Amino acid sequence: MKAAVLRSVGADLLIEDVAIAEPRDREVLVRIMATGVCSSDLSTIRGKTGAQLPLIPGHEAAGIVERVGAGVSRVKAGDRVVLSWAPNCGHCFYCNESHPTLCDTYGAAAGAGALWDGTSRLGPAAQPIGHYSCVSSFAELAVVPETGCIIIPDDVPFAVAALVGCAVTTGFGAVVNDARIKAGQSIVVVGVGGVGLNAIQAAALAGAETIIAVDTNPAKTEVAISYGATHFVSAAELDAVDQVKALTGGRGVDAAIECTGHPVAMGNAYAMTRPAGTVVIVGIAPIGVNFAIPAISFPGSKKRIIGSIYGGGVPEQDIKSILALYRRGKLPLDRQIGKRIALDQVNEAFRWLETGVMARTIIEFGA
Ligand SMILES: [Zn+2]
Ligand SMILES: [Zn+2]
Known part of the structure; x- marks a missing residue:
């Protein structure tokens, strides 16, 4: 063959x-x-x-x-x-x-x-x-x-x-099985690629009220909006964490879906999520890469960080x-x-x- x-x-x-x-x-x-x-x-x-x-x-x-x-x-x-x-x-x-x-x-x-x-x-x-x-x-x-x-x-x-x-199952499942987004909730999707677009689409289908797409490439704005994103934040030009917080009344989103596998983006996804919210890590980092979060805040934040593979x-x-x-x-x-x-x-x-x-x-x- x-x-x-x-x-x-x-x-x-x-x-x-x-x-x-x-x-x-x-x-x-x-x-x-x-x-x-x-x-x-x-x-x-x-x-x-x-x-x-x-x-x-x-x-x-x-x-x-x-x-x-x-x-x-x-x-x-x-x-x-x-x-x-x-x-x-x-x-x-x-x-x-x-x-x-x-x-x-x-x-x-x-x-x-x-x-x-x-x-x-x-x-x-x-x-x-x-x-x-x-x-x-x-x-x-x-x-x-x-x-x-x-x-x-x-x-x-x-x-x-x-x-x-x-791609479809990975993005859809991360939203449905791991973030468990409900109608009216807010979500950020970090990384607008094949998986990220499917996460955006699944969040829209689930009735999320605020769907924020974050990517370093602002040329992806249009496609993110067409899949159901309500906002686009260009991570290259602005402090993406501040922007996402501003879009959610300063509180942060109910759930974040991290699709890039980049350690900075993973830390940002954590920071963008409200206390007691859910951070879903989907992006696959290269071998040997770690990501860091401020440890002092973690217990009191009550946040959940979930690894998600193939839709979880x-x-x-x-x-x-x-x-x-x-x-x-x-x-x-x-x-x-x-x-x-x-x-x-x-x-x-x-x-x-x-x-x-x-x-x-x-x-x-x-x-
Ligand atoms: Zn694949
Ligand atoms: Zn088995």
């Missing part, structure tokens, strides 16, 4: 012919139809995550089940599916604690660039290529754990389903909710799709992402 392979950090992905093995027990072979180009892929390509190489990136994807391995009962050949980048085993400590995104089995497999049994289906057996988050969708085909396949309705386009596989809940449930809202016309997702490209242009897509082009680039196959 044709695939984009990361062989050294900082270098372009190489388009190669890669062997892919048959799915083993509880595994599924999926023909990838659409895959998004996400900042997490970029972080890995730029060496910020310390992932073992070589690997095939790509984790925001949808496709059609081609074949299933032994013991698979969730899906069959021909099913249309969105892929989860945190498929869980269902029987470890964290699965039993209802934290499927913390699944021990997944964590060990993803850390090793492997599937459940600790081996890869990608590349020649003697020189295997790593799986990325048990997805590796920058390729025509992927072998994934059965639990990574979530069936989607026939009327959901693959490009939309791909976006729901990461049960991704499969959130994906189903999001697709239901989309199909009822309440969550416009088609507008998030920017350029549609072929796999050969993947390196260009990452350069667009770095320069802040707003809408998501989608790689489509078989067009």
Whole structure:
């Protein structure tokens, strides 16, 4: 199959012919139809995550089940599916604690660039290529754990389903599951990228009265407002904390969603939040980075700081909710799709992402 392979950090992905093995027990072979180009892929390509190489990136994807391995009962050949980048085993400590995104089995497999049994289906057996988050969708085909396949309705386009596989669910869930925004509340979203826009949209859907978008790039004002932001604060020109406080009567917001992974922005999100409010940290910082808060204020502030990954809940449930809202016309997702490209242009897509082009680039196959 044709695939984009990361062989050294900082270098372009190489388009190669890669062997892919048959799915083993509880595994599924999926023909990838659409895959998004996400900042997490970029972080890995730029060496910020310390992932073992070589690997095939790509984790925001949808496709059609081609074949299933032994013991698979969730899906069959021909099913249309969105892929989860945190498929869980269902029987470890964290699965039993209802934290499927913390699944021990997944964590060990993803850390090793492997599937459940600790081996890869990608590349020649003697020189295997790593799986990325048990997805590796920058390729025509992927072998994934059965639990990574979530069936989607026939009327959901693959490009939309791909976006729901990461950015939409991450931003939506942070607002709904972690910030638990209620109608009439105030929220700040720090970082207006793919995830931030989905957080803004979810806050608007939840009836938040004040939705403040913060970004260092004022050119993002218009798109933030179009997704439901009521205010935009340019972090490059003004003291963003003072501005956000001024917009909330000096008190601060009920909840903050931090999407940049930058330690200064994380501290600002904390400072922008009112006492007893909730700070949700979504942005992934490079390895080795810490963020600081003034310790003397923390006990008396009664603030909660929550780490949020993949929407903070049960991704499969959130994906189903999001697709239901989309199909009822309440969550416009088609507008998030920017350029549609072929796999050969993947390196260009990452350069667009770095320069802040707003809408998501989608790689489509078989067009
Ligand atoms: Zn992603
Ligand atoms: Zn588990």
